[in-house]
Amino acid sequence: MEINFEQIVFYGFSALLILSALMVILVKNSVKAVLFLVLSFFSTAGLWMLLQAEFLAIALVLVYVGAVMVLFLFVVMMLDVRVAAARHRFTRLLPLAIFIAAGFLYLLHWIIGEHHFGSDVMPPPSNVEEGYSNVRELGKMLYTDYFLPFELAAVILLVAMIAAISLTFRGKRSRKSQNIDKQVRVTKAERLKIISYDTPQEKDKSKEASS
Amino acid sequence: MTSFNIDPLIPEVLTLCLACIVLMIDLYSKNREKQTCYLVTQIGFAVIILYLIGNIWQEKTITYNGTFVVDYLSQILKVALILITGVSLVYARAYIRERRFLRGEYYSLSVFAALGMMIMVSANHMLTLYLGLELLSLTLYAMIAMERNSQLGAEAAIKYFVTGAIASGFLLYGMSLLYGVTGHLQLDSMSDVIANLSEHSLVAKFAVIFVVAGIAFKLGLVPFHMWIPDVYHGAPTSVTAFVASAPKVAGFGFAFRFLVEGAQPLSADWQQLILIAGMLSIALGNLVAIAQNNLKRILAYSGIGHMGYFILGFYVPEAGGHSASMFYILVYSLMTLAAFGLLMFFSRIGYEYETLEDIKGLGRKNPWYALMLTFVMISMAGIPPFVGFWPKLEIFRALVADGHWKIAVYAILFSVIGLYYYLRVIKVVHFDEPDREFLFLPSRSIRFAITFNCLALLILGLIPDSIYRYCVLAFG
Structure with a gap:
C-alpha cells in the first residue's frame, strides 16, 4: 500500500x-x-x-x-x-472502572466500528473545486437555513452572561442602604455605652450660663 | 426559496422581546421591589397567551428549513407552559422578597426559561431541540444558585449542573450517531430514513438508547433520578416549584418530538426501555417517599413516581396513550405547583416549614390552608373527585385497552402504597397537636393564587373533560 x-x-x-x-x-x-x-x-x-x-x-x-x-x-x-x-482515593474503584470502560469500549467498537462506519460503507467526502469558499458556505447556511438555531445560540450566550453577572455581582460597595434585620436585632448593649465619671465641668457650665 | 413568513415564530419573538424589555427595566428601575419588572412580565405573558389562544388551531406546518414545527399540540403546550411560569412567578414574588434575593434577573431568567421550553415543544430539528433544552437548563442552573447565602442552594446547583452536563453529553452522542446513520438532523426526514434502514439499524437502536437516557434524566426517571431529591430540597422553594412543573411539560414535548416524530420506526426498541424505566420509577418513587420526613423530599420522590405513571402512556400509543400522558403531565404540573406554592406560603424569614413536624397541627390553627394542603395531597394520591384521579385512570385505561393489564395492576398496587405517605401528611396536619404558632407570608396575591390553584384541583376534577378534551384533540 x-x-x-x-x-x-x-x-x-x-x-x-x-x-x-x-x-x-x-x-x-x-x-x-x-x-x-x-x-x-x-x-x-x-x-x-x-x-x-x-x-x-x-x-x-x-x-x-x-x-x-x-x-x-x-x-x-x-x-x-x-x-x-x-x-x-481515586484508585479504590479502579478494577470496576476498568471493567466497565473495557466493556463499553468493546460495545462501541462493535456498534460503530468499521463494520458500520468503515471507509467502504461511508464514502470519503469529495474534494471541493477551486474557488470554493468555506466561509461563504458557512455564512450562507448560518444566516438562511439555520437562522433559528443560530439565534438560539445567541440567546444562550446572553443568558450565560446574565446568569454570570447575577450570580457574582453584589451591588455597589458604597451603597448606604439600611439593613432592617440588623436594625431590628440591635440590642441596648451594642448602641448605648454608659460611662460613669465625675463631672466638674457642670458647675462651670452653670456659671457660664448665668453670666 | 419561498418568501419568509414570521407568523409561526411570533410567540417566541414576543417572549424574547419580553425578556430583553424586563432586563432593561430592571437596569433602570430604582425600585427595590422590582414591581415594574414583575408587572411587565405578567402583562407580557398575558399578551402572549392571548395571541396563542387566538391562533390555537394550527394545521401542522414545518417551516424555516425544517427546524421548526407548529401544530395544535405545540400551541396548547405553549399556553400551558407560559401559564405555569406566570403562576410560579406569582408565588415566587413574595417568597424571594422575604429571602432577599429579589432581583430583576429572576424575572428575566424565568422568561428566558419559558422561551427555551417553547422552542423545545415546537422543534423539528435536533439542533433546535438541543438548543432549547440548553437554554432551559442554563437558566435553571442559575436560578437554583440565586440565593447566594444558601449553602444547600449552591450544592444543588452544582449537582444539577454536573449531572445535567453528563445527560446533555449522552443526548448529543445519541444525536450525532443518528446523524451519522441517517444523514439528517431534521426529525421527520430522519424518521423516513430510519424506516427504510437495513444494515445500520443496529447503530440507530444504539443511538436511541443514549437519547432515551438523556430524556429520562431530564424527566427524572429511575436509573437517572438521583439528582431530583437533592435539587428539589436544596433549591429555594420558589425555584423548586418552577423546576418541578413547567420543565416536565416541556420534557413531554421533547420526548414526543424526538421519540414519536423522529424515532417512530424504532418504537419497538425504545418502548421497552421506557416501560422498564417507568415501572422502576413507580416502585422507587412510592417506596422511598414513605421513608422521608422532609416535605420537599416527599414531593420529589412522589414526582419520580408520577413521572413513571406519565411515561407509561408512551408505551401504549394505539390506545390513546399520548393524550393520556399529556393529560397526566398537565395535571401533575398543576398539582406540584400548588404543593410547592403552599410550602412557600408556609415559610417565613429565616425558617422553612419543610419537615412534617413543622406543619404539625396546622389544621387546628389555620383550617383553611390545612384544607388546601389536604386537597393537594388527595389529588396527588389520585382519589376522586380531585383532578389527580383522572389522568391516572386514563393511563390505566390505555394500558388495559392495549392488553397490558398486568402492568396496570402493578401500577395501581403502587398507587395504593403511595397513598400512605400522602395520607400521613393529612394525618399530621389534622390530627396532631400543634406546638407552635404559624406565621405565613404576608402577601395577598399569594393567598389568592394558592386558594385559586387548590380549588381548581377540585373543580377541574369535577369537570375533567375541560382539559382532557384538548389533549385528545391534539393527537386526533
Missing part, C-alpha cells in the same frame, strides 16, 4: 492528538495538562485543515487556543489545585 503525503499528515496529527489527549488526563501538574489540551486542539485543527475546513480550523485555534485556553490557564495557575490530594 502506497502512502502519500496526505496520509502521513493525517496519521501524524492523529497520533499527536491521541497522545496529547492521554497526557491531559495522565500528567500530575494541572498547568501541563492545560498545555497538552492546547496541543490537542492544535492537532484537531490540523485534521480539520485536511478536511478542507480551513475556516473552522483557524477559528478553533483563534477562539479556543487564543482565548478560552489562555483564560483557563490563568484560572489554573491562580487556583493552585492540589491534584495529588484530590486523587487520594
Whole structure:
C-alpha cells in the first residue's frame, strides 16, 4: 500500500492528538495538562485543515487556543489545585472502572466500528473545486437555513452572561442602604455605652450660663 | 426559496422581546421591589397567551428549513407552559422578597426559561431541540444558585449542573450517531430514513438508547433520578416549584418530538426501555417517599413516581396513550405547583416549614390552608373527585385497552402504597397537636393564587373533560 503525503499528515496529527489527549488526563501538574489540551486542539485543527475546513480550523485555534485556553490557564495557575490530594482515593474503584470502560469500549467498537462506519460503507467526502469558499458556505447556511438555531445560540450566550453577572455581582460597595434585620436585632448593649465619671465641668457650665 | 413568513415564530419573538424589555427595566428601575419588572412580565405573558389562544388551531406546518414545527399540540403546550411560569412567578414574588434575593434577573431568567421550553415543544430539528433544552437548563442552573447565602442552594446547583452536563453529553452522542446513520438532523426526514434502514439499524437502536437516557434524566426517571431529591430540597422553594412543573411539560414535548416524530420506526426498541424505566420509577418513587420526613423530599420522590405513571402512556400509543400522558403531565404540573406554592406560603424569614413536624397541627390553627394542603395531597394520591384521579385512570385505561393489564395492576398496587405517605401528611396536619404558632407570608396575591390553584384541583376534577378534551384533540 502506497502512502502519500496526505496520509502521513493525517496519521501524524492523529497520533499527536491521541497522545496529547492521554497526557491531559495522565500528567500530575494541572498547568501541563492545560498545555497538552492546547496541543490537542492544535492537532484537531490540523485534521480539520485536511478536511478542507480551513475556516473552522483557524477559528478553533483563534477562539479556543487564543482565548478560552489562555483564560483557563490563568484560572489554573491562580487556583493552585492540589491534584495529588484530590486523587487520594481515586484508585479504590479502579478494577470496576476498568471493567466497565473495557466493556463499553468493546460495545462501541462493535456498534460503530468499521463494520458500520468503515471507509467502504461511508464514502470519503469529495474534494471541493477551486474557488470554493468555506466561509461563504458557512455564512450562507448560518444566516438562511439555520437562522433559528443560530439565534438560539445567541440567546444562550446572553443568558450565560446574565446568569454570570447575577450570580457574582453584589451591588455597589458604597451603597448606604439600611439593613432592617440588623436594625431590628440591635440590642441596648451594642448602641448605648454608659460611662460613669465625675463631672466638674457642670458647675462651670452653670456659671457660664448665668453670666 | 419561498418568501419568509414570521407568523409561526411570533410567540417566541414576543417572549424574547419580553425578556430583553424586563432586563432593561430592571437596569433602570430604582425600585427595590422590582414591581415594574414583575408587572411587565405578567402583562407580557398575558399578551402572549392571548395571541396563542387566538391562533390555537394550527394545521401542522414545518417551516424555516425544517427546524421548526407548529401544530395544535405545540400551541396548547405553549399556553400551558407560559401559564405555569406566570403562576410560579406569582408565588415566587413574595417568597424571594422575604429571602432577599429579589432581583430583576429572576424575572428575566424565568422568561428566558419559558422561551427555551417553547422552542423545545415546537422543534423539528435536533439542533433546535438541543438548543432549547440548553437554554432551559442554563437558566435553571442559575436560578437554583440565586440565593447566594444558601449553602444547600449552591450544592444543588452544582449537582444539577454536573449531572445535567453528563445527560446533555449522552443526548448529543445519541444525536450525532443518528446523524451519522441517517444523514439528517431534521426529525421527520430522519424518521423516513430510519424506516427504510437495513444494515445500520443496529447503530440507530444504539443511538436511541443514549437519547432515551438523556430524556429520562431530564424527566427524572429511575436509573437517572438521583439528582431530583437533592435539587428539589436544596433549591429555594420558589425555584423548586418552577423546576418541578413547567420543565416536565416541556420534557413531554421533547420526548414526543424526538421519540414519536423522529424515532417512530424504532418504537419497538425504545418502548421497552421506557416501560422498564417507568415501572422502576413507580416502585422507587412510592417506596422511598414513605421513608422521608422532609416535605420537599416527599414531593420529589412522589414526582419520580408520577413521572413513571406519565411515561407509561408512551408505551401504549394505539390506545390513546399520548393524550393520556399529556393529560397526566398537565395535571401533575398543576398539582406540584400548588404543593410547592403552599410550602412557600408556609415559610417565613429565616425558617422553612419543610419537615412534617413543622406543619404539625396546622389544621387546628389555620383550617383553611390545612384544607388546601389536604386537597393537594388527595389529588396527588389520585382519589376522586380531585383532578389527580383522572389522568391516572386514563393511563390505566390505555394500558388495559392495549392488553397490558398486568402492568396496570402493578401500577395501581403502587398507587395504593403511595397513598400512605400522602395520607400521613393529612394525618399530621389534622390530627396532631400543634406546638407552635404559624406565621405565613404576608402577601395577598399569594393567598389568592394558592386558594385559586387548590380549588381548581377540585373543580377541574369535577369537570375533567375541560382539559382532557384538548389533549385528545391534539393527537386526533
